Amino acid sequence: AQTVTQSQPEMSVQEAETVTLSCTYDTSESDYYLFWYKQPPSRQMILVIRQEAYKQQNATENRFSVNFQKAAKSFSLKISDSQLGDAAMYFCAYRSAETSGSRLTFGEGTQLTVNP
Amino acid sequence: KAGVTQTPRYLIKTRGQQVTLSCSPISGHRSVSWYQQTPGQGLQFLFEYFSETQRNKGNFPGRFSGRQFSNSRSEMNVSTLELGDSALYLCASSWGQGKSGNTIYFGEGSWLTVV
Numbered sequence: 190a191q192t193v194t195q196s197q198p199e200m201s202v203q204e205a206e207t208v209t210l211s212c213t214y215d216t217s218e219s220d221y222y223l224f225w226y227k228q229p230p231s232r233q234m235i236l237v238i239r240q241e242a243y244k245q246q247n248a249t250e251n252r253f254s255v256n257f258q259k260a261a262k263s264f265s266l267k268i269s270d271s272q273l274g275d276a277a278m279y280f281c282a283y284r285s286a287e288t289s290g291s292r293l294t295f296g297e298g299t300q301l302t303v304n305p
Numbered sequence: 306k307a308g309v310t311q312t313p314r315y316l317i318k319t320r321g322q323q324v325t326l327s328c329s330p331i332s333g334h335r336s337v338s339w340y341q342q343t344p345g346q347g348l349q350f351l352f353e354y355f356s357e358t359q360r361n362k363g364n365f366p367g368r369f370s371g372r373q374f375s376n377s378r379s380e381m382n383v384s385t386l387e388l389g390d391s392a393l394y395l396c397a398s399s400w401g402q403g404k405s406g407n408t409i410y411f412g413e414g415s416w417l418t419v420v
Contacts, residue, residue, distance in 0.1 A: 232393055234411035280348065284409075290361045291336045291399045291409055295348040
């Protein structure tokens with residue numbers, strides 16, 4: 190079974206600064222997808238960024254980028270130019286590409302605070 | 306295009322009762338998954354339905370069940386409610402076909418409180 194670990198329960202960053210959230214995972218599969226989801230106080234899960242394991246290039250979405258280290262099974266999220274609206278709980282998630290289905294395995298989450 | 310819609314948003318039930326939650330996926334999506342979110346256990350996968358068939362199931366007791374209709378709408382039912390079933394129940398939908406990393410969209414959730 191796959192597991193996802195987020196070792197930082199809470200993080201804080203100053204507005205306009207950069208912050209990195211950590212995520213490690215364990216799997217015996219070689220084909221999979223990794224995601225970062227954001228959950229604001231409304232509790233709706235919003236996809237931030239996605240990475241396919243077979244792609245060596247790190248995914249980027251505007252101010253959000255990842256550092257994907259497949260051998261180390263590490264998948265960190267970097268938020269640049271942090272904004273007040275980035276404050277939320279962030280979840281790292283894993284999805285197998287070797288089995289059918291859309292099952293996600295989530296980490297414990299990191300609560301991000303953005304200070305003005 | 307409408308997003309994933311969950312009803313009801315909030316409900317309070319008494320121990321021993323049963324509850325049914327509903328989820329309407331994004332138009333065209335055939336996969337619907339359910340997750341339970343609690344402060345202690347985090348986000349846990351309940352089950353996934355694709356074309357009216359249960360495709361995956363998490364590690365939950367048989368009191369938790371679900372189904373999917375021909376229009377892809379899904380319901381989950383919890384019978385004989387326990388205090389520990391109090392949680393946010395999230396529904397997610399996706400196209401669901403093939404091995405592609407098609408995006409999984411979530412609804413706003415249904416808050417269940419068991420008293």
